[in-house]
Amino acid sequence: MKQDQGTLIEEVAGATETQSVKGVEMKQEHAAQIAAVVDAVNAKKIDNVYFVACGGSMASLSFGEYFLSKEIEIPSFVYTSNEFIHRNPKSLGENSLVVLRSHSGTTPETVEAASFAKAKGAVTVAISMEAESPLAQAAEHVVHYNYKDGSDAIDGEAGMFYTLIFELLNALSPNEKYKRVVNQLPNLGNLIEKNIEQFSEAANEFGKKYKRDKIIYTMASGAYIHHAYSFTSCLLMEMLWIHSNAIHSGEFFHGPFEITDYDVPFLVVKGEGASRPLDERALDFVQKFSDKVEVVDIAELNYDGIDEDLKEYFGPALTGFVLRLYADGLAEHTGHPLSVRRYMWKMEY
CATH class of the missing domain: 3.40.50.10490 (Glucose-6-phosphate isomerase like protein; domain 1)
Structure with a gap:
């Protein structure tokens, strides 16, 4: 489901500029990372979406599943990482999108789940604090946030995740309201x-x-x-x-x-x-x-x-x-x- 790539990503990148050069650079990096995910999704016919993590990370990803299941017809699922591997969902394959999350990027079950999904041919996206974490290394794409220098300690993680979700929604089923959500996320x-x-x-x-x-x-x-x-x-x-x-x-x-x-x-x-x-x-x-x-x-x-x-x-x-x-x-x-x-x-x- 292709769409013009001078769209939401560029708009949110411009709208979220701050006085901090570090903050601007990070938001631009986030925009580029999310754009790469959107390109990967547009390059395939996505049949299903899996959200995979443990604990609080699984809870946060569940909002993605909630919005996708509410807004579009493509089926989506939430799995705790270890069960994802052991259950081995029948529909998981090259037309799947798998979004994984671990704050540290070191949760063993989630790292293994990323490798498992990637081996099945799925598009894999890791969300982590560290761009070079084991989870980021195991997945095909990474969208990371950073608490260490305080540049996005308040809203960066949430804003980044919601931007990703609504960019994905707009890629899978374009709608002007998803564009408005992204435009208003700087608030x-x-x-x-x-x-x-x-x-x-x-x-x-x-x-x-x-x-x-x-x-x-x-x-x-x-x-x-x-x-x-x-x-x-x-x-x-x-x-x-x-x-x-x-x-x-x-x-x-x-x-x-x-x-x-x-x-x-x-x-x-x-x-x-x-x-x-x-x-x-x-x-x-x-x-x-x-x-x-x-x-x-x-x-x-x-x-x-x-x-x-x-x-x-x-x-x-x-x-x-x-x-x-x-x-x-x-x-x-x-x-x-x-x-x-x-x-x-x-x-x-």
């Missing part, structure tokens, strides 16, 4: 800062209120169930050692609601979009029977500068930064730094 850094300021007090109060709770359930649906997964698995369980579970609002009444009681805490992410009624139904129930219910309402996010019909695409890009504040609040009031681990990186496993 992301400013919006992140505004929403951090808006939610910081509520997040701090959350930490103060729940600092002694040993279990906190997180509930969401739609795109935001991926945030709930990341929040529970990577922040509450991994970093804070608080028992948790990400409950899909649509599944709440099919088992999990039996644990609801007056002293059971819930953090409900009330999404904006098609699945919001699912969240509202579950929220109504827990508010009747639990005295410990906190709500992050996505409709209350600051979307300054974003077209009304594009807010549904920007909400997921902003929510992770807001939820991180809630983990920071718990860390502050429990005295448990988010950097502490028992096992991770300390032994072979």
